[in-house]
Amino acid sequence: MLVARLFALQPAGLVLRIRAGVGPARDAFLAALHDMLPPGMPVLRCPAHPTDEALLGGLDLPATLAAGRPVQRQGLIARAAGGVLLLASADRLPGDTASLLCGKLDSETPPGLVALDEGEADEDLPAVLLDRIALRVDLDALRPGRCDTGRDQLSLARGRLPSVRTPAPIADALCSAALSLGVMPMRATMLAGRIARMAAALAGHAEVDADDAALAAALVLSPRATTVPLPAEAPAPPPPPEAGPEQGEQNEAGPPDRTHMRDPEANNGHQAGRDEDQEAPPDDLRQTVLDAAAAMLPPHLLDGAAAPARGSASAAQGRAGAGAVLGTRGRPLTPRPGRPGQGSRLALVETLRHAAPWQKPRREAVARRTGEAASGRLLVQVSDLHVTRYSRRPRSTAIFLVDASGSAAMHRLAEAKGAIELLLGECYVRRDRVALLAFRGTGTELLLPPTGALARARRSLAALPGGGGTPVASGLDAAVELACQLRRLGETTLIVMLTDGRANVARDGTPGRARAEQDAQASAMRLRAAGLPALLVDISPRVQPHAQALATSMGARYLRLLQGEPERLSSAVRALAA
Structure with a gap:
């Protein structure tokens, strides 16, 4: 019900996902949500397969034929402006329709969207709609019951919301929690900031405090987490000072209890607790928000974090259009x-x-x-x-990014070429296109543009020389640029990078290992932010942390190329491309 109150407080531009089948629990929740909305707010229901004309409006052909003059029909989005639009069977919504709806959320008077998700466990909403979700609730295991909608509290909170401000340390804590959880899209952090302000308005606060930010991080950032945050290291206790009589009495009484949980619905919270929160060090504030988000991570949420979701149109179609x-x-x-x-x-x-x-x-x-x-x-x-x-079936392109530097050539470049030969054959069988990029010296060269010619790819690979520095950042930038170009054309992409991860040439071509590793990490984070599926194959002769750290920054699956086992690489690519 707290989620329902937050959405009903100011639904314009927000997306609420309700995961539940048709039943009394969902009906009761929707009835309570409707009662929380401001009186007179329009609430419209969108059909399961709406046409663009039904959403945007257009010429009403039957009325035009009957009247003998053009009669325009207003679309659902225009009629729901400033209100709420219920999306029936949102898991079956085509990706283009979802993009159209989400684009209207940036208008001057956007509607709020309630996405009714009736899909199975392995089905999901279109990716463009998932990116916009601010709040979500799962009603499958709940039974309907009586609940207090809190309409009077919501009316007061609506008048209070425009004046609620967010202090800079709170905003910094939300951004830090998003980075620690691997939540890269900036939209998610902005949504968390908005939910924090709404939670503060519900609690009767003039500005967002640590509890409001922790609640927003748990509701908005936790479901988007892609990495498990590292546990905070406990600071070493300071040496005990020489205690005088008064200090000894205070130590016997014990330290003051600074851990307090505030009811987010209470209008009159503990003012003393709020003063302590404002005086808390920034590091403690960041850790408080991060701990709240980490505590709300659903079980098995990160089981597939090593294999990032495909950012393709085929994965964003829902059940009705998956793979097509x-x-x-x-x-x-x-x-x-x-x-x-x-x-x-x-x-x-x-x-x-x-x-x-x-x-x-x-x-x-x-x-x-x-x-x-x-x-x-x-x-x-x-x-x-x-x-x-x-x-x-959408066209797919496998981009091979090969480290042809001197260290790779000295170690296992020949074996890497043999493994790529097997992958090229599999791509040809699946009718996928391939592209070949090689980085060495001070830059990256496109040896083979995207093509389906297997013989041409093999010739380009066989003629690949080795030697020179290792410009990892340049190679990653070139691969991301090519993958983004192909994705804009409606193709799905897969980046397979073969390297030992030891960068020694910076992005501008200057030598230096420290600067080169910084540029490589920045380029890897850019690939991860773009949502591109990737596989990093470690071709170093011994296990070293460089390639593993690079794969983590890329959000890519890590694999060591063992001698005599090129089929293992083929299996990994098949699993990632599936």
């Missing part, structure tokens, strides 16, 4: 009601099948209206139209 791209070519899907256009074609046979049973009553209606017998023409109405969409 809708268009006007490919495998035809089952015809469904709709109008041709926007990637769908008229299903003529299915349209005629639905129109045929209604010909006699339609001709009689025309005769009564015009006074003349209807001709033998087929009478088709908008409700008869059916369309066919087509699905095809």
Whole structure:
């Protein structure tokens, strides 16, 4: 109910995810949420498969034909402006429709979105909608019961919210917690800051305190965590001072209890506790917020953190469009009601099948209206139209980033080439394209643009020389740039990097190991922020921390290339590309 109150306080531009099947628990929660909203706020329900015209509005064809003049129909988004829009079966929402809805959240009067997720455990919402989620609640294990909606408290909080401010140490603590949890998108941190202000308004505070920030971190940042935060090292206790009579009495009484939990719904909190929070050192404040977020990590949340989710359109389609791209070519899907256009074609046979049973009553209606017998023409109405969409597998490109420096050539470059040969063959079988980048000396060279020609890729790989410095940052920047270009064209990408991780050339081409490692870490974090799936293959002869640290910064899966086991690399690439 706290989540419901936070959303109802100011829903404009927020996304609330409700994971629950159809049942009394969900109905009771939605009824309570509707009661918490301001009186008169519009609440509209969006169908499971809305068209762009239904969302944005357009020409109302039946009304236009009846009136003899253009009649415009207002879309759902415009009617829900400043209110709440309920997305039915959000797990089946196509990615393009989700992008359209989320784009309207940046308008001047955006609606609040309530995404009803009825999918299974292995299904998820479109990626663009997941990025916008501010609050979420799981009702599957709950039973409906009586609850206090707190309408009076919400009315007071709405008047208080515009004046609530966020101190700089609180904002710094939220940013620090996001980095420690591996939450890279800045939008998540901004949402956490907004939820913290709303929690402070509900609690009756003039500014956000540590408890408000901890609550926001637990609600917004914890579900997005990709790494487990490291435990804080306990500082060494200071040597006991020479205690006088008064100090000895204080020590016998024990230190004051600074740990207090405040009810976030209470309007009159402990003022003394708030003063202590404001005087707390910044490091303690950061740790408080981080501990609250870490305590709310769901079990098994980070089981798949080593294999980042694919940032592709195929992974963002939900259950209805997983692994497929809708268009006007490919495998035809089952015809469904709709109008041709926007990637769908008229299903003529299915349209005629639905129109045929209604010909006699339609001709009689025309005769009564015009006074003349209807001709033998087929009478088709908008409700008869059916369309066919087509699905095809999205094009995928594997980008091989090869370390061709002197250290790699001296160690295992030849063996790495042999492993890539096997991967090229598998990519050809799956009809995936491949690209080949090599970094050595002071920069990176694109040896092979994305292509499906297996023989050409093998020739480029065989002619790859070795020697020179190791510009890891330059190689990562080139791979990210190429992957982002391909992703903008609708392709999925996979980066396979083979290196020992020992950078000794900076991004600008100057030598120096310290500067080169800093640039490499920055480039690796950029790859991770872009959400690109990657595999780092360690080709060093002995286990060293450089490649492992680089893989962690990239958010990539780490794999050692053992001698005589190139099939292990092939299995890892297949698992990551699946």
